[in-house]
Amino acid sequence: MQGETTLIQQAVEDELRRDAYPENFPAIPELPTARYADPAFYDIEMKHFWPKTWLTAAHISELPEVGSYVLFEELGRSIIISRGEDDVVRAFHNVCRHRASAILLEKQGKAKRFICPYHSWGYSAEGQLVSVPEQRDFACLDKSKRGLVPVRCETWRGFVFINLDGEAAPLEEFLAPVARQWANYPLENMVIKGVMRSDMECNWKVAYDNFLEIYHLSSVHGKSLAPFLEWRSFSLSMYKGGHGRFATRKKQGATIFKLDQAPPPSTNELFKEHTLALPTFPNVFVAADPVGFNWQTFWPNGTGKSVMTSRLMGWKDDSDEDRALWDQMKVNIAGILAEDLILFKDIQRNYETGSLPGAMLSYQERMLYWYQEEVDRVIGVENIPEHLRMKQVLADYVAE
Ligand code: FES
């Protein structure tokens, strides 16, 4: 990691010195804005994209005990994430094997048995069908064959992911390029301090794009964030799989948040001198800070509608000071997000009118193009009409 730290410091210095578009880097093609506005592309994403990639479903601290569960209710689905007697976290479609009622209706809870509200079939936290009222009236019901239908589910350092594709590569392989960056950050000591959900009047990519560049920092966050970040030091690495890393030097002490009290000294020097933001394909944005971070995810809810979920992650600490810190952090974070969110609706409208068929991207904004190239690779280029495709131009510029 020491080597990595030096490389990051070097990259940041290089960016501060750079005074021209980098030689040997291609001009980034225009981004076809119909990808944000055409219902046909939304349908393609729903059919060929979302069911084929790893997705954040929960954090382990939301499932503290055997029988704890949360529902993942994005993408028009309902999926149970539960902790079994064996402490394994599993995912199941929230669909009764009798006549498809939802079994769990509360978003989060704890239960010894999951009892379907319709005719009371009962399932264990490990998904087995264990009780059927009036079972004698079913001609051939083998309970061992009617358990809840599982969804691929794997956990990485406390974050629970699901994948609707049973054939997908393991989570560890998928996350490898970004997982490396977290090596010296003690993720295991983190718990959820709060969850915020924002409904947005824009395509999910309009919102996600906003977090993938620092170009808007001084115009949009002039008073809130800009005083804490040396934005011209923004150094970006694109990684295989549509992931990335942004390193930006801090201007004032260890944290980018305006706080009345000192942050807990929980991370190594690298995270104190720089903000390492780790956009994780396909829809996660997170900027690591010694105070904690906001694990943001972006979900489609129609062509021009989406939801942003913010999981606020801090250190295991039950003190009054920590509670006060997070009360303040919640106000801080909501304030910064509000500065971004106010812009999205008009961008969406303008993409929908077709008045800007192609969006022009700067070198600093190349992450927006990179993750969408990967979106097309996951979908399969042959499934996308030509005018909606990304040109595949950045693969040769990926960092190791
Ligand atoms: S639909 Fe669940 S018990 Fe009938």
Ligand SMILES: [Fe+2]
């Ligand atoms: Fe912003």
